[in-house]
Every structure is written in structure tokens, then in C-alpha cells.
Amino acid sequence: MADKAAPDSSRRSERSRRAILDAALELLGELGYPRLTIEAIAARAGVGKQTIYRWWPSKAAVLLDAFTDRGATPEGAEAPEAPEGTERAEAALPDTGDLEADLKLVLRAAVNQMNAPAYDLPARALTAEGLVNPELGAHFVAQVLEPPLRLFAERLRAAQDAGQVARDIDPRVAVELVCGPLTHRWLLRTLPLTHEYADAVVETALRGILNR
Amino acid sequence: MADKAAPDSSRRSERSRRAILDAALELLGELGYPRLTIEAIAARAGVGKQTIYRWWPSKAAVLLDAFTDRGATPEGAEAPEAPEGTERAEAALPDTGDLEADLKLVLRAAVNQMNAPAYDLPARALTAEGLVNPELGAHFVAQVLEPPLRLFAERLRAAQDAGQVARDIDPRVAVELVCGPLTHRWLLRTLPLTHEYADAVVETALRGILNR
Numbered sequence: 001m002a003d004k005a006a007p008d009s010s011r012r013s014e015r016s017r018r019a020i021l022d023a024a025l026e027l028l029g030e031l032g033y034p035r036l037t038i039e040a041i042a043a044r045a046g047v048g049k050q051t052i053y054r055w056w057p058s059k060a061a062v063l064l065d066a067f068t069d070r071g072a073t074p075e076g077a078e079a080p081e082a083p084e085g086t087e088r089a090e091a092a093l094p095d096t097g098d099l100e101a102d103l104k105l106v107l108r109a110a111v112n113q114m115n116a117p118a119y120d121l122p123a124r125a126l127t128a129e130g131l132v133n134p135e136l137g138a139h140f141v142a143q144v145l146e147p148p149l150r151l152f153a154e155r156l157r158a159a160q161d162a163g164q165v166a167r168d169i170d171p172r173v174a175v176e177l178v179c180g181p182l183t184h185r186w187l188l189r190t191l192p193l194t195h196e197y198a199d200a201v202v203e204t205a206l207r208g209i210l211n212r
Numbered sequence: 213m214a215d216k217a218a219p220d221s222s223r224r225s226e227r228s229r230r231a232i233l234d235a236a237l238e239l240l241g242e243l244g245y246p247r248l249t250i251e252a253i254a255a256r257a258g259v260g261k262q263t264i265y266r267w268w269p270s271k272a273a274v275l276l277d278a279f280t281d282r283g284a285t286p287e288g289a290e291a292p293e294a295p296e297g298t299e300r301a302e303a304a305l306p307d308t309g310d311l312e313a314d315l316k317l318v319l320r321a322a323v324n325q326m327n328a329p330a331y332d333l334p335a336r337a338l339t340a341e342g343l344v345n346p347e348l349g350a351h352f353v354a355q356v357l358e359p360p361l362r363l364f365a366e367r368l369r370a371a372q373d374a375g376q377v378a379r380d381i382d383p384r385v386a387v388e389l390v391c392g393p394l395t396h397r398w399l400l401r402t403l404p405l406t407h408e409y410a411d412a413v414v415e416t417a418l419r420g421i422l423n424r
Contacts, residue, residue: 033344099422124343131340131399132245141400142310149402156421166423172403173393174421179387181392187343187399188353190361190382208329208420209368209388210311211378 003092019045020052021066033125060129060136067122068143083138093155099164100206102155106145107182107198114186114193127187149175177205231257232264234277240275242414247377250274263385272341272348279334280355305367311376312418319394319410326398326405339399361387389417 023044027036038059042049056062093103113119123144130137152175159165165174181201185193234257239248250271254261268274288326306314323330335356341351368383377386393413397405 017294020255087280096248128340128343131336131343134401137401141402145400145402160423164423165421169416169421172411173409173416176393176396176402177389177413177416177421180394181388183396183400184388184392188339188357188395189346189349190353190357197385198303200382201389204381204389204419204420205417206422207378207379208416208418208422209381209389210418210420211376 010052016045016047016051017055020047020055021069022060024062024066025070028090028121028125029117032126033121036063036125058136060126060133063122063129064126064136064139064143067126091151093151093156095155097162099155099159100202103178103206106123106152107178107202108195110179110182111193111195111198114182120186124187149179152179174205178202228257228259228263229267232259232267232274233281234272236278237270237282240333240337241329244341245333248275248337270348272338272345275341276338276351276355277333279338303363305363307367307370309374311367311371312414315390315414315418316411318364319390319414320407322391322394323405323407323410326394334397336399361391364391365374386417390414 020041023041024036028041031185034043036059038049039051041059041062042052045052052062054063093106096102114123124145125153126136126140130140149172153171156165156169156174160167160169160171165171178201182193182198185197186192191197232253235253236248239252239256243252248271250261250264252276253271253301254264256260257264264274267275305318308314338348338352342352364387365383368377368381369398370384371377372379372381377383390413392408394405397403397409403409
């Protein structure tokens with residue numbers, strides 16, 4: 001039967017969409033990304049494969065929507081329509097006037113998030129896919145990574161205006177100096193990603209490596 | 213025909229191994245990692261699929277050997293047998309006594325390498341695979357990433373002994389402060405990866421973000 005643009009059909013579509021997104025996240029946890037397939041998602045969601053392919057070109061595209069949808073929606077709440085790329089950019093970073101304390105607070109929270117499977121599994125899978133699939137990678141960076149990086153840059157610019165950050169510092173470089181090392185440990189699993197590490201990165205980035 | 217442990221057979225094996233590794237790198241450039249298959253590698257190398265599966269469990273494992281082999285072997289030279297994990301650890305970082313200049317030199321070279329397809333394509337594909345395949349990821353980190361990170365740490369420890377680096381700095385954290393941001397831009401393609409960026413990272417990491 002062909003879909004009709006009637007209220008019932010649109011409610012049914014939304015139910016299918018949710019079932020597909022939930023199935024994608026569930027199966028990612030059960031199978032891992034390499035073994036995740038559109039077929040498995042369709043079977044778990046109780047829809048046909050063609051229903052998925054009508055809306056998404058690939059399993060990575062399904063997962064990206066599942067991940068950004070969940071991030072934007074508090075448990076059980078209705079997801080408001082947000083302009084593209086602004087989903088996670090509503091809040092600002094804390095500004096108590098103590099840059100070091102504020103950065104440590106935010107980076108420790110980031111460590112908790114990166115170590116939590118509900119974030120780690122989809123974010124890691126989407127990062128991996130984005131590395132070798134530039135189109136998906138660009139969407140992931142724009143929707144998921146850039147909004148928090150911009151918040152960091154704004155917080156550093158405020159500290160610069162307050163005279164706490166050196167005037168010749170590029171806030172964007174400073175942000176990457178703080179976020180790059182955490183992302184490196186998280187993605188590559190070189191060494192444990194802990195609160196102590198987050199604190200050490202903040203302290204070293206703020207004061208510098210040189211003896212003076 | 214069954215292989216025999218005779219000189220002819222061992223030369224034939226080595227020829228097949230080289231043909232497989234070369235085919236994997238060639239096809240990676242032509243097809244991209246997602247479309248690379250063991251079948252295509254076998255066809256290009258002129259061997260049977262089973263020959264590949266006898267030596268490697270996956271396309272990622274073939275690619276890791278192709279990449280580390282090439283890295284260890286200067287153009288046209290015989291590859292010497294090196295103990296596992298030491299392939300790239302023979303050289304030391306330059307030490308002219310000027311830490312800033314030395315780090316900029318090495319990081320600019322790293323930028324050149326990350327922007328060169330011959331490094332970028334296999335290193336990016338192996339990183340992507342390693343993110344969702346922990347066993348391959350651990351091999352990649354141990355064989356490819358950790359040796360240069362250890363060289364950086366040694367250079368920073370020497371600067372610390374010379375009184376140039378603050379005594380309370382953990383050299384490993386300092387290394388990641390310098391290498392993490394470059395890896396972040398390289399892998400995630402957030403912004404252009406340039407010599408200017410490498411210089412800015414070194415300057416900011418050495419002097420710190422704070423105004424003092």
C-alpha cells in the first residue's frame with residue numbers, strides 16, 4: 001500500500017522512524033558496528049528494508065540520526081525542531097570566573113561521557129565511519145563536534161576579554177589544545193582516560209610546558 | 213599443489229606476499245577503504261583468496277602489514293627483520309638544544325606526512341578500523357603510533373633534564389598536548405592542517421594559554 005499524507009499515516013511513519021532509530025542503537029550495542037546491517041535493523045524494528053532505504057542511504061546515516069536525536073531529546077520528552085547543526089549548541093560553558101576550575105569541570109564530564117557505552121559506542125562508530133566516508137564525516141563534525149568546540153572557544157574568548165588568557169592566543173587553537181589530547185586517548189585507547197588525565201591536560205595547557 | 217618448504221617455494225611465497233601487500237595499497241587508493249575487499253586484492257595480486265586467508269584474517273590485517281612493511285623499508289631496499297613494535301623507533305628526535313625549533317620541525321614534517329595520500333590513506337583506514345575493532349586497533353597503536361610518541365617523550369625528558377621544561381610536567385601529557393591537536397585535525401578534518409597550525413600548537417603548548 002502506498003503511504004498517504006494523512007494524519008494516521010504520518011503517525012505510523014513517526015512510529016516506524018523511532019523503532020528504526022531505537023533498533024539501530026540497540027543492535028550496535030549487541031553486534032558492534034562492523035556486524036551491524038540494515039537487514040538486522042529492519043528485522044528488529046519490524047519494518048521492511050525498503051522503508052529504511054527510503055529515508056537513509058546507509059547504516060551510518062541511520063546511526064547518525066539515532067545519535068543526534070537521542071542527544072537532543074531528554075528522556076521521554078518531545079524533540080523540538082532545531083535548525084541544522086545547533087542541536088547541542090544551546091547551553092554555554094560554565095563561567096565562574098575561574099577558568100581552570102571551569103575547564104576541569106567540563107573536561108571531567110567529557111571523560112565520563114566518553115567512557116559511557118551509550119555515548120562511546122555510537123560516537124566511536126560514527127567517527128570511524130566518518131574517517132573513511134568524508135560526506136558522513138562532515139555531517140558528524142558539523143552536527144556533533146563543532147557545537148561544543150564553539151562553546152569552548154566562546155568561554156576562552158570571555159577569559160581573554162577578562163585578561164586571563166594571553167592576548168596573542170588564538171581561542172580555536174587553545175580549544176584544540178585542550179580537547180585534542182582527550183579525543184586522542186578516547187579514540188585510540190592509548191592510555192586510560194581518567195579525571196586525573198583531564199586535570200593534567202588543563203593544567204599543562206594553561207601554564208605551558210616550559211620552565212619559567 | 214601443496215606448498216613445499218623448499219627454497220623455490222619460499223621465494224614464491226615471498227613474491228606472493230609482496231604482490232598481495234602492493235595490491236592492497238594500490239586498491240585502497242583506487243576504491244577507498246569501504247569498497248576494498250579480499251577478493252579484489254586476490255585478483256589484483258594474481259593469487260587465490262585462500263592464499264590471503266592463510267596468512268591474514270581480514271583486509272585490515274593485510275593493510276596493516278602493507279603499511280608497516282613499507283614504512284620500514286626504504287625504496288628498493290631489503291627489509292631487515294625488526295623486533296615487533298620497534299620498526300619506527302630507531303631514530304631519535306632532533307635535539308639542537310632549541311626545543312621550540314625542534315618540535316616545529318618535527319610537527320611540520322608530520323603535517324606533510326598526514327597530508328600525503330601515501331600515508332593518509334592507509335593510516336586513516338587503519339585508524340578507522342581500529343576504532344571499532346579493538347584487536348586491530350591495539351596492534352596499530354603499538355606498531356605505528358607508540359614508537360614516535362615515545363621519541364617525543366624522550367626529547368621532552370631531555371629538555372626537562374636540561375631545565376627547559378618545568379619539573380612538574382609529565383612528559384607523556386606534554387607529548388599528547390602537542391600531538392593530540394594535530395591528530396584531531398588530521399582525522400576529523402575540522403580545519404586545514406597546515407605548518408602554521410603546527411607552529412601555533414607548539415607555541416601555545418610551550419608558553420601556555422594563560423596571560424602572565
